[in-house]
Amino acid sequence: MGTETTNIGRTALKLCLIVVGMFGFGFALVPLYGLLCDITGLGGRTGGQYSYDPAETRVDQSRLVKVNFITNTNGGMPWQFWSEKGGVRVHPGELKEVLFYVKNTTERRMVGQAVPSIVPVSATDYFHKTECFCFNHQILEPGEEMAMPMRFIVDAELPKNVQSISLSYGLFDVTALTSQEELNAFDGNPDYGARSGPDDQNSAQGAAE
Amino acid sequence: MSEVIEASHDDHHDHHGPAKGLARWLFTTNHKDIGTLYLWFSFLMLLIGGTLALVVRAELFQPGLQFVAPEFFNQMTTNHGLIMVFGAIMPAFVGLANWLVPMMVGAPDMALPRMNNLSFWILPFAFGMLISTLFMEAGGPNFGWTFYAPLSTTYAPETVTFFIFGVHMMGASSIMGSINIIATILNMRAPGMTLMKMPLFVWTWLITAYLLLAVMPVLAGAVTMMLFDIHFGTSFFNAAGGGDPVMFQHIFWFFGHPEVYIMILPAFGIISAIIPTFARKPLFGYDSMVYATASIAFLSFIVWAHHMFTVGMPLAGQLFFMYSTMLIAVPTGVKVFNWVATMWRGSMTFETPMLFAIAFVVLFTIGGFSGLMLAITPVDYQYHDTYFVVAHFHYVLVPGALFSIIAAVYYWLPKWCGRMYDERLGKLHFWLSFIGVNVTFFPQHFSGLAGMPRRIPDYALQFADFNMVSSIGAFVFGFSQLLLLYIVIKTIRSGQPATDRVWEGAHGLEWTLPSPAPYHSFTEPPVVTEADAHS
Numbered sequence: 080m081g082t083e084t085t086n087i088g089r090t091a092l093k094l095c096l097i098v099v100g101m102f103g104f105g106f107a108l109v110p111l112y113g114l115l116c117d118i119t120g121l122g123g124r125t126g127g128q129y130s131y132d133p134a135e136t137r138v139d140q141s142r143l144v145k146v147n148f149i150t151n152t153n154g155g156m157p158w159q160f161w162s163e164k165g166g167v168r169v170h171p172g173e174l175k176e177v178l179f180y181v182k183n184t185t186e187r188r189m190v191g192q193a194v195p196s197i198v199p200v201s202a203t204d205y206f207h208k209t210e211c212f213c214f215n216h217q218i219l220e221p222g223e224e225m226a227m228p229m230r231f232i233v234d235a236e237l238p239k240n241v242q243s244i245s246l247s248y249g250l251f252d253v254t255a256l257t258s259q260e261e262l263n264a265f266d267g268n269p270d271y272g273a274r275s276g277p278d279d280q281n282s283a284q285g286a287a288e
Numbered sequence: 289m290s291e292v293i294e295a296s297h298d299d300h301h302d303h304h305g306p307a308k309g310l311a312r313w314l315f316t317t318n319h320k321d322i323g324t325l326y327l328w329f330s331f332l333m334l335l336i337g338g339t340l341a342l343v344v345r346a347e348l349f350q351p352g353l354q355f356v357a358p359e360f361f362n363q364m365t366t367n368h369g370l371i372m373v374f375g376a377i378m379p380a381f382v383g384l385a386n387w388l389v390p391m392m393v394g395a396p397d398m399a400l401p402r403m404n405n406l407s408f409w410i411l412p413f414a415f416g417m418l419i420s421t422l423f424m425e426a427g428g429p430n431f432g433w434t435f436y437a438p439l440s441t442t443y444a445p446e447t448v449t450f451f452i453f454g455v456h457m458m459g460a461s462s463i464m465g466s467i468n469i470i471a472t473i474l475n476m477r478a479p480g481m482t483l484m485k486m487p488l489f490v491w492t493w494l495i496t497a498y499l500l501l502a503v504m505p506v507l508a509g510a511v512t513m514m515l516f517d518i519h520f521g522t523s524f525f526n527a528a529g530g531g532d533p534v535m536f537q538h539i540f541w542f543f544g545h546p547e548v549y550i551m552i553l554p555a556f557g558i559i560s561a562i563i564p565t566f567a568r569k570p571l572f573g574y575d576s577m578v579y580a581t582a583s584i585a586f587l588s589f590i591v592w593a594h595h596m597f598t599v600g601m602p603l604a605g606q607l608f609f610m611y612s613t614m615l616i617a618v619p620t621g622v623k624v625f626n627w628v629a630t631m632w633r634g635s636m637t638f639e640t641p642m643l644f645a646i647a648f649v650v651l652f653t654i655g656g657f658s659g660l661m662l663a664i665t666p667v668d669y670q671y672h673d674t675y676f677v678v679a680h681f682h683y684v685l686v687p688g689a690l691f692s693i694i695a696a697v698y699y700w701l702p703k704w705c706g707r708m709y710d711e712r713l714g715k716l717h718f719w720l721s722f723i724g725v726n727v728t729f730f731p732q733h734f735s736g737l738a739g740m741p742r743r744i745p746d747y748a749l750q751f752a753d754f755n756m757v758s759s760i761g762a763f764v765f766g767f768s769q770l771l772l773l774y775i776v777i778k779t780i781r782s783g784q785p786a787t788d789r790v791w792e793g794a795h796g797l798e799w800t801l802p803s804p805a806p807y808h809s810f811t812e813p814p815v816v817t818e819a820d821a822h823s
Binding site: 083086087090091094095097098099100101102104105106108109112116119120121123153154192194198200201249251252253256 | 399400443463466467470471474475476501502503504505506507508509510513521523524526527528529532535538539542600601602605
């Protein structure tokens with residue numbers, strides 16, 4: 080009987096390891112999911128800032144792709160959010176700039192964050208942004224309005240069957256998620272964040288403040 | 289350790305029985321006592337969850353808002369689902385496993401008796417906490433039993449933290465129960481009870497326990513991430529902070545799809561015990577039943593995204609999840625074929641457990657077919673979140689899982705309490721349940737196909753007739769379960785004494801024990817004969 084007790088203990092221990100392992104796996108699903116989304120374009124995720132050399136970029140003059148812009152404010156986000164155009168036609172490879180506007184309609188300082196998403200997912204790898212307000216938080220004083228440039232290139236390698244791409248931005252209220260350090264940094268630096276990218280010499284022409 | 293217990297028992301042969309009073313139930317480590325506790329607890333949860341369902345059906349009896357506010361309606365649907373899944377079906381199967389697995393494999397008790405006590409006794413606290421939220425000012429969970437983020441995080445009532453800890457405790461209970469069941473089956477079988485001689489109920493529970501160990505920790509992870517998002521400023525599921533609410537759905541259904549097999553595999557085991565008994569033939573295709581169960585368990589891990597076709601995924605993903613889902617029909621078809629083949633040319637009699645078992649085979653198959661329809665991606669775009677889905681999963685869970693539990697109670701009750709139930713009342717209960725369940729859920733196929741969305745307190749006028757029929761059926765079905773309570777109490781108090789074998793065609797070690805089964809059984813390992821294997 081003694082050996083049976085040992086065997087039970089050993090089985091229970093192994094099973095506990097499964098439990099611990101699967102608990103860890105549950106959390107490992109988070110980076111795995113991120114990886115899967117990056118590979119497949121699932122969820123319409125776009126990449127980060129794209130570095131761009133005009134001299135080496137081929138422009139495909141033979142076709143035009145329609146790029147549609149959709150702006151949404153998430154539930155509970157009282158700001159106004161719109162784009163100057165509903166859509167533009169671009170040649171793949173051509174750099175294009177579109178202005179987006181936000182207005183803080185409330186009586187308090189708020190922080191917003193735009194989250195992009197693209198359909199069709201087969202286009203996510205071919206849509207590059209050289210500058211986007213979605214890379215930063217937007218901190219707006221009460222009643223303040225801001226114009227935000229977004230520059231993008233549709234890759235010349237875009238599959239031929241994609242004739243139209245829709246880029247959607249959801250604007251979220253992240254005031255509660257924003258750290259005090261970031262707000263302090265904003266107060267101390269007028270060039271902070273999306274108002275003008277400090278490293279981007281072209282930003283002045285777009286950011287009408 | 290066991291030797292000490294054996295020795296002390298030998299000293300006083302006369303009181304082998306249980307302790308007296310409440311202490312017996314609080315401190316018991318006896319698998320039969322704990323099985324009984326689980327079964328009564330799950331019956332209580334069935335009545336509570338059923339009451340919430342009747343609130344839903346009363347509200348839906350007619351279009352318009354009659355009895356409850358929409359916010360409260362959402363709490364009713366959510367808690368009905370949570371209580372039935374985690375409180376009624378799962379603990380009932382664990383209770384049956386506690387009672388039956390040691391007796392079926394010839395073991396004296398469960399492998400880890402004290403943990404067994406703990407895994408039961410945290411359940412009342414988990415559900416006490418969950419149900420108490422219904423009486424709080426902020427109200428209970430109202431985000432559906434699938435608790436999709438951000439409904440369950442950003443927009444959740446403040447009581448969501450009680451829900452999260454409740455789920456943690458239920459998960460801990462299930463995990464401990466599973467460890468116990470696996471340890472018992474792998475280490476405590478009587479000599480000669482090889483794996484491929486085990487009754488199918490033991491086999492299905494072994495596989496179910498592994499499923500539970502694999503997915504309950506993932507569920508615990510998911511609710512922990514919710515907890516962090518709500519209270520500690522993380523953004524696992526918060527798009528504003530860089531998280532992704534769709535990821536919640538993936539993690540949830542990675543747990544959720546194996547979970548639905550957790551609720552049906554033990555049922556397959558029960559039906560595989562009952563049909564051979566009343567067909568008086570050995571089970572057809574025992575080996576294929578084992579392999580089919582294992583195949584279903586494996587497939588359950590690779591089909592989860594068929595719950596989320598409409599959230600958007602690449603075509604290749606949709607095709608993969610559609611085909612892998614349809615593949616599940618193959619092992620399931622093997623099982624249904626085997627049950628029918630077992631009945632084929634058998635000397636069948638139709639006692640109450642057999643009636644419930646046959647109803648299981650027919651109605652579960654209907655639920656399986658509607659599941660196949662839902663597996664077809666383009667069609668699912670039409671059916672998604674309609675009453676067709678509600679009809680589908682209630683067909684597999686009510687006349688599926690629940691009927692199998694009721695069948696098991698009628699089948700083994702004489703062994704448990706040594707008395708026969710009233711066959712006439714049992715049949716009455718069956719017919720009321722059978723008619724009630726079909727009147728309730730069959731019309732929901734039609735209202736769903738016509739486009740009625742689920743989880744709504746009010747609906748368009750064209751769905752009025754189907755909903756009225758459905759509500760009438762629900763009240764018939766709901767109240768007929770009180771008859772089950774009456775029958776069980778009557779059996780325990782004044783049933784006719786049962787024989788040891790109970791059923792003419794019953795095979796298996798548990799039937800070699802006296803009725804009622806003694807408080808301590810198989811303290812000496814039994815001899816496993818050919819007749820006792822493969823029940």
